[in-house]
Structure formats: C-alpha cells, structure tokens
Amino acid sequence: MEKTRTTADGSTVVLRTLELVDLEQIHRLECELFPVDAWPIEMFLAEVQHPTRHYIVLEQEHQIIGYAGVMTVADTADVQTLAVCSSARGRGYGRWLLETLHEQALARGAERIMLEVRADNPIAQNLYLAQGYTPVHRRERYYNDGVDALIMMKNLENVESLQEEKHHDQ
Incomplete structure (x- = not known):
C-alpha cells in the first residue's frame, strides 16, 4: 500500500505500510511526542x-x-496509536492517517472502531469528533501521569457506504 500527496512547496508526502527499518525513527518520534x-x-x-x-x-x-496503527479482532477495531510530528500538524495528515486506518479496519471485517485519547488533548479529540467518533466512556487515571482517557467509538458502516459511492462514481 502506498499513497502520495504533493505539498504546497512541491515536496511529496508518502503514506505507506510501516517496515521494520522504520522502527528507530518511529521510536525517536514517539519519545519526542509522548515523553x-x-x-x-x-x-x-x-x-x-x-x-x-x-x-x-x-x-x-x-x-x-x-505514524498510526490499528488492531482488528472480529468486528471491532482499535486505534493503537496515531501521531504526527509537531512541525507537520495542521495539514490534514492526522485525518489522512485515521481515514487509512478506517479503510484497513473495514478490509479486515471491522464494523466499529474504538480509541483512547487523553482527556487533556482537545486537538486530538476534535479530530476524532470531526471524523464521526463519539465518547462512550472515561477511564480515570489511564495514562502514566494520571490523566484520564476518553474512550471514543465510530460505526464504520457509514465509511463503507461512502467508499462504495466513491468507487461507483469513478
């Protein structure tokens, strides 16, 4: 799987499947973003x-x-992680990653997708709300620093029908 986008400055951003050689770079970014x-x-x-x-x-x-990852078991998927470096935020990359996770979850048979998000991260919460997620639960003191997690869920039926419409129109 590989998708590309050209940015305003003419450079190319590639969305692709993670490879083992990526792990060092991902881990450095993980430590920077989620210390x-x-x-x-x-x-x-x-x-x-x-x-x-x-x-x-x-x-x-x-x-x-x-980077982002999804787990799919039976009819339920769970966003394991989603991160965009600070300098690339606000360009729709988080949405692109999330939409790709939705596609992967659907391809693996999921009907719904869930995630945890920090209760003190309104930017991420707004991304998920804009993508059709709804809060369903709160886990108190879920994160290592004592911050609560909001559990959010999205029904993937709507995503599948939109994809079918898109495919039909082409």
Whole structure:
C-alpha cells in the first residue's frame, strides 16, 4: 500500500505500510511526542509483527513525520496509536492517517472502531469528533501521569457506504 500527496512547496508526502527499518525513527518520534507514555521499541516490534495489527507511516524526504496503527479482532477495531510530528500538524495528515486506518479496519471485517485519547488533548479529540467518533466512556487515571482517557467509538458502516459511492462514481 502506498499513497502520495504533493505539498504546497512541491515536496511529496508518502503514506505507506510501516517496515521494520522504520522502527528507530518511529521510536525517536514517539519519545519526542509522548515523553510520559512512550512505547518501548520492543513494544513497537511486537505490535508490527502481530497478525491482527496494521501500521502505516507518513514519510517526507526520507523522514517519518507521522505514524498510526490499528488492531482488528472480529468486528471491532482499535486505534493503537496515531501521531504526527509537531512541525507537520495542521495539514490534514492526522485525518489522512485515521481515514487509512478506517479503510484497513473495514478490509479486515471491522464494523466499529474504538480509541483512547487523553482527556487533556482537545486537538486530538476534535479530530476524532470531526471524523464521526463519539465518547462512550472515561477511564480515570489511564495514562502514566494520571490523566484520564476518553474512550471514543465510530460505526464504520457509514465509511463503507461512502467508499462504495466513491468507487461507483469513478
């Protein structure tokens, strides 16, 4: 899987399946973006090799600027992680990653998708709300620093019908 977009400055951003050689760059970005809750590199390794997981990266000029992963078991998917480096935020990359996770979850038979988001992260919450997620639960003190997690869910039926319409129109 590979998709590309050209940016305003003429450079290309590639969205592709994560490869093992990406793990060092991803781990550095993870530690920068989530210093309190960064996953150890061994956890990434276990995740990307697990058959129920699918991980993707955004790459610009050989630098990873974002990554995301989804787990799909039976009819339910769960966003494992989603991150975009600070310098690339506000350009729709988070939405692009999330929409690609939705496509992957649907392809693996999911009917719904869930995620946890920090209760103190309104930017991420707004992204998820704009993509049709609704809050369904709150986990108190979920994160290492004591911040609560909001559990959000989205029904993927609407995504599938939109994809069918898009395919039919082409």
